[in-house]
Amino acid sequence: GNMKDKKSVDALILAFDIKRGDPRESAAYIDALGVSGDPRAVAPLATAWDYLRSMILQMGELPGHLQVVRWKILEALSRIGGDQAVRILSEALNESDLRVVEEAVRGLGRLQVRNSVPALQQLASGATGNLLQAIIEALGDIGDKRAVSTLEQAISNPDKYIEVQVSYALAKLGRKEALERLNGFLKGDPGEDKVGLLAAYYLVKLDKTSGLEHLEAMMK
Incomplete structure (x- = not known):
């Protein structure tokens, strides 16, 4: 099953495009990447996180369905773990959106990050x-x-x-x-x-x- 899993994660990573995708579709891909637990999923999730942050800087506030996508990214990162995931979760503690902060807190707890x-x-x-x-x-x-x-x-x-x-x-x-x-x-x-x-x-x-x-x- 391992090779098959690897291929399916590759397919998910290829299909996942935060810029083009419908937010509900993006949310489903993010969930699937989190469930996969595959460390290769961290990079595309981090890219999506940065993209949405740049949108906030431009727009001031994201529409509701994209806010949900941000919580989902943090949840997915906390299921995969690793240094980059922990760094994003730790930085998210400083966000103004309390729901994002809450998700970051849960993620750091799930990963048992003592430094946090x-x-x-x-x-x-x-x-x-x-x-x-x-x-x-x-x-x-x-x-x-x-x-x-x-x-x-x-x-x-x-x-x-x-x-x-x-x-x-x-x-x-x-x-x-x-x-x-x-x-x-x-x-x-x-x-x-x-x-x-x-x-x-x-x-x-x-x-x-x-x-x-x-x-x-x-x-x-």
Whole structure:
């Protein structure tokens, strides 16, 4: 299958043209290149990223369907990895489009890029909502002890979902009390906040049977 895969990626790379293609078609090619995991796909994705950046400089703002293409490029790069992908994801943390920043954060978490921890910590100080959730989850996935101070500040967040995510990230860093807190969220489920399901998901990510048992019980 390997030779066949190589040929199909070659065909995708040849067919993918951000300048000429219909945005929906481009998005489909980008997804396929990301799924391929082939390092050769990084160069055409990087070229497309640069092209869209130059369009922003000319137009000020991209139409919605092209904004989606930018998120997709970051997601695809994070599935392939490598130095160039990490560089683009790291630079994208400085973008003004928060959805792009969020995708970059998720990508750096997925690739467990330890060098991105200080930038993620800085970003966390002003972040809220989805972006803050993404940062906390990324810090958990990266699992670097430097993140503890940022996570401990976020634990007092009134948003229960964020509290669950912080507990996951701290548990990943070996904090026993955070693991107990996650298990505690299962007890009152579903409850008003409906966070038990999320807590169970993170417990499964931490290889804890309590999470799996909780999910199985809910499905009965």
